[in-house]
Amino acid sequence: MPRLDTFQISVKTGARGVDALPRWIINGFSVDFEDVRGSTRSGDTFEATGSPGSFPHTLLLRGPDEGAWDIEETRITYYPNGEEPYTVRLGAVTLDTESDLNIWYERPQAVFDL
Amino acid sequence: MPSWFSKVFKSEPAKPEPVQVPVREVRSAGLDLSGDRPVPEPHAPRKVVHAPILKDAAEQSGWSPEIRIKARVEKGNRACTFLLDRPVLEGHSAWFPHVGAAAESPLAQVLFAIPSVDTVLIHGYTLTVARNPTVFGDWDQLAKEIGSAIRGHLIEDRPVVTQAFVAAIPPEETIRQTIQRVIDTEINPGIAAHSGAIRLDRVEGNTVYIEMMGGCQGCAASDVTLRQGVHEAFRSALPGLGAILDVTDHAAGTNPFYNQLPAGMR
Numbered sequence: 001m002p003r004l005d006t007f008q009i010s011v012k013t014g015a016r017g018v019d020a021l022p023r024w025i026i027n028g029f030s031v032d033f034e035d036v037r038g039s040t041r042s043g044d045t046f047e048a049t050g051s052p053g054s055f056p057h058t059l060l061l062r063g064p065d066e067g068a069w070d071i072e073e074t075r076i077t078y079y080p081n082g083e084e085p086y087t088v089r090l091g092a093v094t095l096d097t098e099s100d101l102n103i104w105y106e107r108p109q110a111v112f113d114l
Numbered sequence: 115m116p117s118w119f120s121k122v123f124k125s126e127p128a129k130p131e132p133v134q135v136p137v138r139e140v141r142s143a144g145l146d147l148s149g150d151r152p153v154p155e156p157h158a159p160r161k162v163v164h165a166p167i168l169k170d171a172a173e174q175s176g177w178s179p180e181i182r183i184k185a186r187v188e189k190g191n192r193a194c195t196f197l198l199d200r201p202v203l204e205g206h207s208a209w210f211p212h213v214g215a216a217a218e219s220p221l222a223q224v225l226f227a228i229p230s231v232d233t234v235l236i237h238g239y240t241l242t243v244a245r246n247p248t249v250f251g252d253w254d255q256l257a258k259e260i261g262s263a264i265r266g267h268l269i270e271d272r273p274v275v276t277q278a279f280v281a282a283i284p285p286e287e288t289i290r291q292t293i294q295r296v297i298d299t300e301i302n303p304g305i306a307a308h309s310g311a312i313r314l315d316r317v318e319g320n321t322v323y324i325e326m327m328g329g330c331q332g333c334a335a336s337d338v339t340l341r342q343g344v345h346e347a348f349r350s351a352l353p354g355l356g357a358i359l360d361v362t363d364h365a366a367g368t369n370p371f372y373n374q375l376p377a378g379m380r
Contacts, residue, residue: 090165111186
């Protein structure tokens with residue numbers, strides 16, 4: 001796995017949103033997002049960029065510090081160093097004050113029909 | 115240094131005082147955490163949740179009308195997993211490390227007849243075929259050949275394994291005791307130096323589910339440990355063993371295969 005230069009994340013919030021901007025966590029360290037657009041309020045879409053510039057051991061989206069956050073869909077586009085970017089889409093999940101969302105997925109292996 | 119590193123460690127360590135300051139005080143100043151240097155994650159540890167991976171519609175289409183088979187080349191390009199729309203082998207799994215071990219599996223014999231097929235693992239809805247390590251390149255042609263052989267075999271309703279194969283499978287309790295002994299006496303003492311440990315999660319039929327803990331969890335080398343250490347030790351102790359599956363949540367979302375099955379196959 002090459003170094004992960006940056007990733008772009010888009011999170012569509014469902015019924016229950018949160019006011020505070022989310023943070024991302026790489027290998028246990030909490031980091032602010034860059035290029036933030038939109039919001040995490042109910043029905044809104046939050047878009048931002050993270051710049052690991054490193055090899056993620058774990059990459060997480062921090063759950064809210066209060067309340068619950070209903071996520072309808074998350075789309076993450078990864079930009080590995082020297083390789084083509086790839087995108088992973090995740091389905092509905094609810095985060096709370098005791099949970100983080102795993103957002104680290106290696107490039108999906110190609111699936112083809114026979 | 116990664117770019118996020120400077121964002122986390124915002125302040126520069128204090129500069130040591132020149133000459134007069136004793137060495138111990140200089141080190142102490144350099145490591146002072148009382149300023150605005152952040153401390154990793156002040157929150158209590160949280161559980162990591164995984165959202166389902168969504169598939170594009172294109173990935174769900176194109177099934178054969180007879181028997182639907184999809185192929186997925188595994189990391190490293192040596193093996194390819196074939197996902198079927200029906201169970202290939204129910205209640206047990208079957209591992210064939212070479213053609214000589216496939217005498218009791220008509221399906222494995224058909225696959226070994228294809229040049230460059232090296233090993234065959236049959237489990238549930240899947241067959242995982244590894245090719246000879248000296249063969250490189252893409253899998254397209256070989257996968258089509260294997261898929262065609264699997265489909266032809268199953269359409270003709272020929273047996274996957276013989277009754278003798280099933281009869282020779284050790285009882286679950288025997289498997290459980292043997293695997294636990296190997297873990298306790300061979301594997302865990304060996305990987306303890308890396309602060310790692312293996313735990314037997316469960317045995318179903320002749321399929322073994324294990325969990326990797328401590329230093330093994332999330333380790334980039336865990337796959338090598340699993341395949342070259344654990345698999346070999348287990349199979350040497352118990353030749354009738356089927357699939358060995360890792361149920362570890364490596365917090366990296368790579369836990370296996372079953373998270374990534376196409377919709378309708380889960």
